[in-house]
Amino acid sequence: xxxxxxxxxxxxxxxxxxxxxxxxxxxxxxxxxxxxxxxxxxxxxxxxxxxxxxxxxxxxxxxxxxxxxxxxxxxxxxxxxxxxxxxxxxxxxxxxxxxxxxxxxxxxxxxxxxxxxxxxxxxxxxxxxxxxxxxxxxxxxxxxxxxxxxxxxxxxxxxxxxxxxxxxxxxxxxxxxxxxxxxxxxxxxxxxxxxxxxxxxxxxxxxxxxxxxxxxxxxxxxxxxxxxxxxxxxxxxxxxxxxxxxxxxxxxxxxxxxxxxxxxxxxxxxxxxxxxxxxxxxxxxxxxxxxxxxxxxxxxxxxxxxxxxxxxxxxxxxxxxxxxxxxxxxxxxxxxxxxxxxxxxxxxxxxxxxxxxxxxxxxxxxxxxxxxxxxxxxxxxxxxxxxxxxxxxxxxxxxxxxxxxxxxxxxxxxxxxxxxxxxxxxxxxxxxx
Amino acid sequence: xxxxxxxxxxxxxxxxxxxxxxxxxxxxxxxxxxxxxxxxxxxxxxxxxxxxxxxxxxxxxxxxxxxxxxxxxxxxxxxxxxxxxxxxxxxxxxxxxxxxxxxxxxxxxxxxxxxxxxxxxxxxxxxxxxxxxxxxxxxxxxxxxxxxxxxxxxxxxxxxxxxxxxxxxxxxxxxxxxxxxxxxxxxxxxxxxxxxxxxxxxxxxxxxxxxxxxxxxxxxxxxxxxxxxxxxxxxxxxxxxxxxxxxxxx
Numbered sequence: 001x002x003x004x005x006x007x008x009x010x011x012x013x014x015x016x017x018x019x020x021x022x023x024x025x026x027x028x029x030x031x032x033x034x035x036x037x038x039x040x041x042x043x044x045x046x047x048x049x050x051x052x053x054x055x056x057x058x059x060x061x062x063x064x065x066x067x068x069x070x071x072x073x074x075x076x077x078x079x080x081x082x083x084x085x086x087x088x089x090x091x092x093x094x095x096x097x098x099x100x101x102x103x104x105x106x107x108x109x110x111x112x113x114x115x116x117x118x119x120x121x122x123x124x125x126x127x128x129x130x131x132x133x134x135x136x137x138x139x140x141x142x143x144x145x146x147x148x149x150x151x152x153x154x155x156x157x158x159x160x161x162x163x164x165x166x167x168x169x170x171x172x173x174x175x176x177x178x179x180x181x182x183x184x185x186x187x188x189x190x191x192x193x194x195x196x197x198x199x200x201x202x203x204x205x206x207x208x209x210x211x212x213x214x215x216x217x218x219x220x221x222x223x224x225x226x227x228x229x230x231x232x233x234x235x236x237x238x239x240x241x242x243x244x245x246x247x248x249x250x251x252x253x254x255x256x257x258x259x260x261x262x263x264x265x266x267x268x269x270x271x272x273x274x275x276x277x278x279x280x281x282x283x284x285x286x287x288x289x290x291x292x293x294x295x296x297x298x299x300x301x302x303x304x305x306x307x308x309x310x311x312x313x314x315x316x317x318x319x320x321x322x323x324x325x326x327x328x329x330x331x332x333x334x335x336x337x338x339x340x341x342x343x344x345x346x347x348x349x350x351x352x353x354x355x356x357x358x359x360x361x362x363x364x365x366x367x368x369x370x371x372x373x374x375x376x377x378x379x380x381x382x383x384x385x386x387x388x389x390x391x392x393x394x395x396x397x398x399x400x401x402x403x404x405x406x407x408x409x410x411x412x413x414x415x416x417x418x419x420x421x422x423x424x425x426x427x428x429x430x431x432x433x
Numbered sequence: 434x435x436x437x438x439x440x441x442x443x444x445x446x447x448x449x450x451x452x453x454x455x456x457x458x459x460x461x462x463x464x465x466x467x468x469x470x471x472x473x474x475x476x477x478x479x480x481x482x483x484x485x486x487x488x489x490x491x492x493x494x495x496x497x498x499x500x501x502x503x504x505x506x507x508x509x510x511x512x513x514x515x516x517x518x519x520x521x522x523x524x525x526x527x528x529x530x531x532x533x534x535x536x537x538x539x540x541x542x543x544x545x546x547x548x549x550x551x552x553x554x555x556x557x558x559x560x561x562x563x564x565x566x567x568x569x570x571x572x573x574x575x576x577x578x579x580x581x582x583x584x585x586x587x588x589x590x591x592x593x594x595x596x597x598x599x600x601x602x603x604x605x606x607x608x609x610x611x612x613x614x615x616x617x618x619x620x621x622x623x624x625x626x627x628x629x630x631x632x633x634x635x636x637x638x639x640x641x642x643x644x645x646x647x648x649x650x651x652x653x654x655x656x657x658x659x660x661x662x663x664x665x666x667x668x669x670x671x672x673x674x675x676x677x678x679x680x681x682x683x
Contacts, residue, residue, distance in 0.1 A: 024473060065477055066484035090485060 004057055007298050008046040009251075009305035010368060010397055013053035021062030023079060023170055030058055030168050031142050036423035039164045041081060041108030045115060046308040047397030048425025049163050055423060058168060060110050066090070067171065074176035075133070080110030080169045085292075087174075092284070097179040097232075099131045103340075105289050110169040115394040116161030116354040119288070120210035120230070123345030127356050129160030131175050137167035140421025148173075149350070158417035161351025163393055165427055166417045180234035184210070186282040187230070190274045193223040194319050200227045201343040201360075207231075210287075214273075215326075215341040216266045217364065222326035225341065226273050228287075235281045243285060247295040255302035255367035262335045269337075291338075301367045307397060309380060310355075310363035312344060313389035318360035321387040325362060325380055332376045336364035352410040355392045363395070374398065393426060404430045437464040437490065439517050443554050444498075444524020446474045449573065449618060452643030453521060454482055462488035466511055468496060469524075498524055498550040508557035519569045519650060520558045522551045525591075533587035540587055548591030552598045559602060562611045571614040571650050572599050576658070578617070579667040582683050603655055612653045618642050619663040 001014035018037070020026050030037065037056030051057070063081035070076075074096045076087065085105035087098055102117040111117075113135060118127040125131070134148035137159055145167065147155040159166045187208075191197050197213060204211045208229035215225035257265070291297055298306070313321040322341065329335055340363040344356050366373050381403055384391060390407025391399045405411060415431070423433060440457060442450050445467035457463055465482065469475035472495050479491050496507045511517065528543040555570050562568035577585050578592030599615035606613055622636035642659040649657035658664040670678075 022474065023477070065481035067480060069484045071487075 001054075004040070004051060005043065005305075006046060006048065006051055007044050008307060008368075008397060009298055009301070010047070010307070011051070011053070011305075013051065015052060015054070016056045017059060018056055019059045019062050020081075020168070020170075023063060023065075026063075026138050026168065026170050027142060027144070030138060030140050030421070032140065033421065036421050037140075038422055038424040038427075039080075039110060039114070039168045041111040042083070042106055044104055044107045044111065045394040047393075047395060048429065049115070049393055049396070050111070051425045052423060053425055060108055060168075060170075063110075063170060071096075074178065075173060076176055077171065077173045078109060079171055080113075080135075081108050083108060084112060088284070091176055092179065092182050095178060095180070096176040097284075098174070099125045099177040100128045101288055102128075103289065104292055105285075106292060109172050109174070110164075113160055113169055113172060114162060114164040116349060116351045116356070117394070118344070118356045120212040120228075120342070122347075122356055123205050123211070123343065124209050125177075126345070126347055127161075127349055127354060129350040129354065131177075132156075132160065132172055133175050134173040135159065135169055136171040138170055139167040139419050141419075143167075155417060157350060157352050158414055159351070161349065161354035161393075162414065162417070163353060163426060164424065165419060165422050165431075167419050167422070179232050181232075181236070182240065182284045183233050183235040183238065184230040184282050184284060184287050185233040185235075185279070186228065186287060187279050188273060188277040189227045189229070190270075190277055191225055191227050194323055197223075197225065197227065197341060198319055198343075198360075204229045205343070205345070211342065213341045214269070215339045215362075216270050217326050217329050217339045218263055218266045218335045219270070221330045223323070224270065225339075226270065226277070230282065230287055233281065238281070238283075241283050241286060243293060245293050245295055248297055248299040251299045252302055255304070255306070256300045257306075257337050257365075257367050259333055259335075262337060265337050266335075301365075304368040304370075306365055306367050307373060307377070308363060308365050308392075308395035309377060310361060310392040310395045311380070311384045311389050312355065312357055312359050312361040312392070313384060313387035314357070314359040315343070317387045318343075321383050321389065322360060322362055324383045325364075328376065328379045328383070329364070332372075332379075334366055334369065334373065334376060336366055338365045339363065352414040353393065353408055355390065355394070357390065359389065361392075363392075393430075396426070399430070401430050437462060438519070439464040439466075439515055441466040441468065441511055441517050441520040441558075443468045443520065443522045443551075445469050445478055446471065447523045447525070447573075448639045449621065449643055449646065450521060450523035451478055452639050453523075453647050454478070455485060456643055456647045458482055458486035458489055462486055462490075464490040464492075464515070466492045466494060468494045468507065468511075470495070470497060498554075499545055501553055504550075504553045505557055508554065508561065512558075512561045516565055517558065517561070517568050519571060520554075521571045521573070521646075521650075522554050523573045524550065525573070528588055530583075530585050530587060543587050544591045544594075546591075547588055548594035551595050555598065555602065559605075559611070563606075563609075566610045568610075569612040569614060569650060569653070570602065571616060571646070573646075574599065574615050574617045576617050576619050576663045576667050580671050580678075584683060614650050614654060614657060616646050616649065616657045616659060617663065617667075618646075618659045619666075 003012035004015040038052045040050045040057040060081040063079035067077040112128045116129040137145040210230040213227040346358045525547045533540040574595045575592040577589040578596045603613045637660045645659040
């Protein structure tokens with residue numbers, strides 16, 4: 001048994017860790033085990049979706065082999081433990097790119113599918129699952145299921161965003177997208193309040209592929225921020241950024257993100273970035289993955305770890321709901337530094353339990369202060385519930401079961417596809433097994 | 434014949450060797466020969482490398498590791514299709530020490546596959562490289578070969594054999610264009626599972642060890658400890674007097 005943690009570092013419970021390093025042995029290893037297990041990739045989800053305290057973790061990072069890549073069609077086939085980083089580095093020099101990528105490239109393909117991750121271009125290209133053509137699922141009863149949007153589509157819809165609960169994803173085929181090179185034409189626009197944010201978001205959707213914003217949820221009750229947008233561009237003969245890696249070397253005894261530090265952090269960040277605002281040519285790595293060069297940044301929240309609270313609420317009530325959440329946060333005195341506000345496009349997701357839905361999503365991080373933090377979450381939950389929104393499973397470590405059930409109306413349909421030999425902390429907490 | 438760098442890996446399904454191959458291909462297209470026992474596993478490695486570098490020539494040779502005649506034939510066959518620039522001899526298996534103590538057959542196997550076999554491969558390549566006065570023979574030893582310890586001395590003895598052998602080979606080829614590199618990895622982690630280690634020192638990742646090996650071979654270093662700190666650790670361990678050493682539980 002080894003202690004395993006996820007990105008939020010909220011727990012380090014013992015797990016029976018089994019490496020699935022050889023695809024030909026996966027079936028033997030996951031079938032009819034003594035206790036339920038769950039697949040675990042890079043451990044970049046924040047809560048308990050990839051954990052299974054006292055149970056088995058099937059670690060997929062050894063399934064890191066490419067299987068085929070057709071340069072003329074952009075079809076890539078690879079094992080599920082391949083990192084998005086390795087795909088980007090392989091295909092971008094050949095004129096292709098992952099159509100959808102989340103805010104870190106240090107995740108596995110299997111994890112990207114099981115969480116149906118989204119990126120800054122949701123309004124144009126949807127989520128990760130929209131680009132998966134086929135996947136291989138190994139069930140713990142030994143059945144091997146090939147599925148995709150046109151083949152056993154029900155299994156595909158259950159597995160994309162299915163939190164790893166329908167079987168172990170071992171292989172996937174992804175349709176990549178043409179790209180001129182690694183550069184983006186980007187613009188940073190400061191905004192003073194939510195009105196301005198929504199106007200910027202609406203104005204940008206037609207002409208910009210990528211949109212996202214950092215929001216200062218402390219200063220003046222929250223609401224100002226920096227809107228970032230970008231389009232792939234053909235900029236030649238530039239040298240790529242050095243990509244110097246820094247590591248957070250220790251876990252500080254208390255969170256470095258706290259009531260004292262947040263106000264100056266936010267103020268400094270806003271003003272420095274405001275000063276730098278405007279157009280630029282930016283390399284894809286700092287644009288898509290701003291934190292990937294700061295290794296183990298999650299340690300800065302101290303030994304008790306931190307929570308992410310990411311919700312999406314429908315557009316009609318979006319502005320009021322976001323305003324109300326910012327108000328609650330301001331009232332609590334705790335705040336979030338890595339606060340991200342983004343609109344989703346008007347499209348239905350592939351997966352039964354996929355997170356994205358038309359509306360606006362707010363992601364917030366909070367150091368774990370126990371009861372005090374949970375009290376704040378209850379107030380935020382009330383706003384999300386009222387707005388008929390939902391919370392992102394990949395980030396969640398604590399939402400109440402009724403909020404999950406209300407937010408994910410296709411849950412009953414999904415349950416038919418669950419694998420009885422698979423269980424996670426999250427599935428026991430929210431689905432009862 | 435082509436002018437690509439020609440690299441041969443014996444035991445290409447070992448994690449360290451595979452990551453070395455990825456790094457070599459990433460730098461430039463090469464002519465790579467993968468030698469291994471298990472056809473399916475070696476095919477998986479070759480397919481992956483081919484996707485990573487379509488311009489590279491990748492060949493597979495399936496053979497056993499213990500029969501001297503088969504080794505000789507394999508190496509002659511490889512050399513026939515062109516001079517070898519680098520051979521990385523990486524195969525081996527990590528046996529349970531207890532099994533080796535209980536069962537002489539297991540003990541013999543561990544000695545053969547980790548000690549005798551790498552030496553036979555190296556010797557076969559040495560014969561060819563001596564003729565052309567060109568090439569690098571890189572052998573993967575282990576820090577375990579630096580001093581026998583109760584927890585793994587059979588494996589350690591086999592790796593110690595490789596160490597002594599590499600020294601002799603370096604002596605033999607001193608002043609020639611044939612280089613001999615001995616690599617001594619410390620304990621390495623499976624790919625990127627660092628977050629499972631609760632307390633205590635982190636193990637080095639396979640990626641970082643592979644990087645040090647590839648860089649060290651390019652620089653022609655005679656001995657590479659990977660990570661480098663193991664040079665210091667093993668120097669201390671080698672020099673501990675037996676009265677102290679025998680009291681430590683390692």
